[in-house]
Amino acid sequence: MSKRKSKETSSVNGECISQVQRILRERFCHQCPNGKLFGVQLQYKHLLELLKRTTIHGESNSALIIGPRGSGKTMLLNHVLKELMEVKQVRENLLQVHLNGLLQTNDKIALKEITRQLQMENVVGDKVFGSFAENLAFLLDALKKGDRDSSCPVLFILDEFDLFVHHKNQTLLYNLFDISQSAQTPVTVIGLTCRQDILELLEKRVKSRFSHRQIYLMNSFDFKQYLRIFKEQLYLPAEFLYKPFIQKWNKNVQSLSEDRTVQDVLRNHFHCSKDLRSLHMLLMLALSSITISHPFMTGSDLLEASKLCRMDSKANIVHGLSVLEICLIIAMKHLNDVYEGEPFNFQMVYNEFQKFIQRKAHSMYNFEKPVVMKAFEHLLQLELIKPIEGLPLRAQREYLLMKLLLDNNQIMDALQVYPNCPTDVKQWATSSLSWL
Structure with missing residues (x-):
């Protein structure tokens, strides 16, 4: 009987550990839809209000989200979109077009992708366009037909925005910003970039059609806040299946945050980079040492993970x-x-x-x-x-x-x-x- 009980406990422990690793890995890889935002509440509010004006009130707009890599630009936008999609009117009407400067390397490819995402291939049909300009004119005409009351709002998200700036004559950007200033189909253009000098790269005619709204993300938190982020990233949620394990795990996380060795590791990491992705990499490496026989993270796990993170490849x-x-x-x-x-x-x-x-x-x-x-x-x-x-x-x-x-x-x-x-x-x- 005792052997059977021990076997059951072992299987529960194994399942428990794999659940912990799955939850935390999803969180560290930004795959968790309920992940938390840190230190960007004002930016969140600003972007949410901006997109509400488009999706609910039919206003057109444009904005740039600017910040270093890993500062949370994409996560901020995803959280705002998640909240917006909870509104029935937005969920049923909003059309989204996601472009990336690394993939859509010229305006022609970008235009095909816009047509595909807006599901307008059937409208284009067998029409043969003599040039890129004709194709663009047709698409713009389709977007311009209508008014802010009856047309579905369209949200254009341009990731790696600075790469679109290098497209010939900046034609796509010019036309998108031009539509976003019109009172026809409600269109908002959101660009994400890590270039702080991005406005200097825009042509004069493009710049004149841009609203000049800029949302900056600069990782301005101090070490005390960084320590709090460390704890919150490791805490298990209340809905975790194995209730007795939650208390032990979260208590261990609290004691880790108070440990001098762990604080030294985190302080060194903080001074090297405030980038939360680098913190996630550190925690991911430490998490890989968790097993059935070693179910809780220790200071030595974090120390070893820090050495791996800071290892100089050269x-x-x-x-x-x-x-x-x-x-x-x-x-x-x-x-x-x-x-x-x-x-x-x-x-x-x-x-x-x-x-x-x-x-x-x-x-x-x-x-x-x-x-x-x-x-x-x-x-x-x-x-x-x-x-x-x-x-x-x-x-x-x-x-x-x-x-x-x-x-x-x-x-x-x-x-x-x-x-x-x-x-x-x-x-x-x-x-x-x-x-x-």
Whole structure:
């Protein structure tokens, strides 16, 4: 009987843990429709009022949502749309067109996508348009026929808005903003971008038709609020199936937030980036360590996840280099120090390396020049160095100007953990002066 009871408890625990992981993963990946917004209440209210004027009162408008990547632009818009869709009148009438600058790379592709999403293919039928302008004129005419009382409101959402600015003559933007100023079909254009200088990129005729409404999201919360966000992102909802587990889990989350080690991890993360996506990545990695035998998150889980998040991919590449390639990177480091970041070529690096070999190295073999060139080219393939852009590539390989893509801290950190690195090479790297 006790064995059977233990088996049942084990299966409940397994189901419980997988439910926890599913709920939290959906939340961290922004797939949870009931996710919370943090620090953007004013922006939420502003955008909601703006879209209500279109969807309920039939007013046309335009606005830009501006903020760095990960600041919650898309989430803000989705939350506003979710609230609007709870109104029956909006749910039954609003037409939405979602465009993305990464997908609709020119106006012609964008126009086809608009036609598809508005389900106007049957209206277009077999008509053959002589040009993009004719096709656009037909679509605009269809949108302009009607009035604000009888027409369905249309919401255009342009993600990666700054990429639409680079379309030829900004024709699509001009016409969308032009319609949004008319008193015909109610149309609102919402652009999402991380470019704060976006208005300077608009042509004068486009800018004159834009309403100049801008909603900024800047992640302005402090560490105390960040700590609260950390807790709220980990708390399990009240409707979670396994009630006794909720109390234990949420109590553990509270004690985590008070733990000094966890606070240090979060503080370092906060100072690196206030981006909530980076916090979600940290929590996602820590969540992956949760199992039946380890059902609660610990400070060491978060510490390990933080190390993985902050792992320097370029420094990891350096760990796998040969001693010769390490020496070439150190030579480049010294050239950067002496010439204050000016570009260098292979010949300069080779000369620097030769001086080190002749004066300091007692344990290094003197490689032939073609071998050194091969190592140099390998660093180029690994993208640890790159050619200077805009310069002609006709020069001989030895004299092509290059730039090092590692800073001094990355080089020194990589050398600390480099296995069996010769002492002379380490000393050469730590010396403050080049052997020029």
